[in-house]
Amino acid sequence: MDIRSKALLNYSIALGDDSLMLGHRLSEWCRNGPFLEEDLALTNTSLDFIGRARMFYTYAAEIEDKGRGEDDIAYLRDCREYRNFLINELPIGDFAFTMARQLMVDAFDMGFYAGLTQSRDPMLAGIASKAIKESRYHLRRSEDWIVRLGDGTEESHERTQNAFNELWGYAAEMFEMADDEQLLVDAGIAVDRHVLKTDWTTTLHTVLRQATLKIPKGDWAIGGGREGNHTEHLGFLLAELQFLQRAYPGQQW
Amino acid sequence: MNQQNLPLFEIFIRSKRGLDHRHVGSLHAEDPAQALDYARDVYLRRSEGVSVWVVRSSDITASQESDVESFCDPMDDKPYRHATHFKLPKEVDNM
Numbered sequence: 001m002d003i004r005s006k007a008l009l010n011y012s013i014a015l016g017d018d019s020l021m022l023g024h025r026l027s028e029w030c031r032n033g034p035f036l037e038e039d040l041a042l043t044n045t046s047l048d049f050i051g052r053a054r055m056f057y058t059y060a061a062e063i064e065d066k067g068r069g070e071d072d073i074a075y076l077r078d079c080r081e082y083r084n085f086l087i088n089e090l091p092i093g094d095f096a097f098t099m100a101r102q103l104m105v106d107a108f109d110m111g112f113y114a115g116l117t118q119s120r121d122p123m124l125a126g127i128a129s130k131a132i133k134e135s136r137y138h139l140r141r142s143e144d145w146i147v148r149l150g151d152g153t154e155e156s157h158e159r160t161q162n163a164f165n166e167l168w169g170y171a172a173e174m175f176e177m178a179d180d181e182q183l184l185v186d187a188g189i190a191v192d193r194h195v196l197k198t199d200w201t202t203t204l205h206t207v208l209r210q211a212t213l214k215i216p217k218g219d220w221a222i223g224g225g226r227e228g229n230h231t232e233h234l235g236f237l238l239a240e241l242q243f244l245q246r247a248y249p250g251q252q253w
Numbered sequence: 254m255n256q257q258n259l260p261l262f263e264i265f266i267r268s269k270r271g272l273d274h275r276h277v278g279s280l281h282a283e284d285p286a287q288a289l290d291y292a293r294d295v296y297l298r299r300s301e302g303v304s305v306w307v308v309r310s311s312d313i314t315a316s317q318e319s320d321v322e323s324f325c326d327p328m329d330d331k332p333y334r335h336a337t338h339f340k341l342p343k344e345v346d347n348m
Contacts, residue, residue, distance in 0.1 A: 035259065037280050037291040044294045141290060148283070 001064075004187065007180035008121070009063045010083070011190055013073060014178065014226060016056030017084035020074060021234075022105060023049030024241055028092050041141065045102075048134040055127045071252075075245035079235050080228040083178075087170035089225075089234045093163065096149050096156065100163035102142035107203040108174050108196065109135040115191035124189065143207050150211025161213050168216035171200075173223030261310040262288035264295075266302035274306050285309065 001009070026046035033039025057070035087105065092098045113135055116128035149156040175197045177185070184190035208215055224230070244251055259281035265274035277296050282288035288307040297305065316324050332338045 035281060037282060037295060041291060041294040044298065137293070144287065144290070 003180070004183060005063060007184050008189065009060055010178065010180060011184055012056045012060035012063065012124075014083035016053045016060060016073065017082050018088050019049045019056065020053035020241075021082070021084045021088040021237065022101075023047070023051075023053060024237060025088070025090070025092050026098070029098065034095055042098075045134075045138055045141070048131075048138070052127065052131055052134075055130075059123050059127070071245065075242045079230055079238060082230065082234065082238075083226050083228065085170070085173050085225040086222060086231055087167065087174070089231060089237055090167075090170070091233055094159055096159035097163040097166070099142055099145040099149065100160060100167055102138065103146050103207060104167060104171055104204065105174075106135055106139040106142045107200050107207075108171075110139055110203075111196040111199050112191055112193075115196070119190070120188040146207055146213075147211045150208070150213040157212065160211065164208065164213060165216045168218065169220040169222050172221035173225060175200075176223060176226075178226040259283060262292075262307045263310050263313065264288075264292045265306040265308070266292075266296060267304040268302045270303060274304065277301075279310060282307075 023046050026042055026049065029039065029042040030046070031039065033042050053074065054070055057073040060073055061068050061070060087101060090101065109131065113128045113132040117125050117132060119125040119128065146160060149160040151157070175193045177193055181190055181193075185192045205215055260283075261279050262282055262285070263279050264277050266277050267274045280288065280291050280295050282291050285307050289305060292305045292307055296302075
């Protein structure tokens with residue numbers, strides 16, 4: 001496999017991992033939502049992310065061409081082989097934490113997938129044009145909730161502020177390029193992450209200000225997800241996610 | 254959050270352009286904007302429609318059970334109110 005195909009394989013798997021971990025986290029709200037309507041909305045969103053993961057993994061399997069399928073990639077790797085950004089694997093926390101993370105990710109996804117629709121790789125461009133429509137709705141929801149919670153009661157304000165303070169430093173790695181990502185950018189296939197930061201910052205500042213929240217201090221940043229260095233939470237997530245495939249190998253719907 | 258405190262909204266969906274909005278059910282939400290978002294998640298997951306209306310249930314004025322006699326019973330003694338009362342001339346037999 002040449003360097004560019006290998007980079008494309010890594011890229012597809014990493015994007016799939018981002019989607020799968022966040023989709024799994026959101027699925028943990030199923031039957032635990034604050035009320036029925038929100039429960040449905042959260043799990044719908046979860047399914048959007050899991051759907052993206054499936055498309056990226058299926059494409060990765062096709063590029064790799066070694067007989068692995070989407071399920072093998074999703075379920076049969078170990079912790080260090082996952083490439084998702086850390087923000088996507090963090091536990092759901094309270095509802096404010098879940099929505100604060102959504103705002104940060106959804107605002108990022110809007111810029112990222114808009115860029116990816118222009119990819120010279122038709123498959124990635126196709127996945128992106130489906131994802132961007134979903135992200136537009138996700139962002140509408142997360143913006144709405146953050147304003148409601150931030151500008152809500154004293155308790156909801158405090159919980160939302162705490163959530164952003166805890167999450168803020170996890171944003172940084174979404175704007176960093178993996179080692180072999182730049183060559184895909186040069187080939188017009190991948191999105192240049194550096195240029196997405198300005199719009200993201202503007203969106204976040206606008207929403208937080210409207211929600212009467214303080215912009216957290218940007219004096220720390222944590223990363224390493226793309227190199228396979230994860231938080232302690234990923235192992236527990238995988239234990240649940242992979243249980244069925246490990247106990248009953250090859251099991252299908 | 255206590256769902257008891259959330260107002261109820263009635264949801265109307267137009268399934269195709271040119272058709273009427275039809276009542277499909279109700280849901281709880283904080284305000285009309287949120288009700289519209291939830292209507293998407295609750296009632297539009299399978300391409301059921303092209304347009305949604307939400308109406309606060311408390312804004313609907315409804316007839317009462319006791320009104321049935323005067324509102325809904327057919328006016329059987331006034332058969333001329335039904336189209337079937339009128340004999341059509343042969344020429345327009347297929348109207």
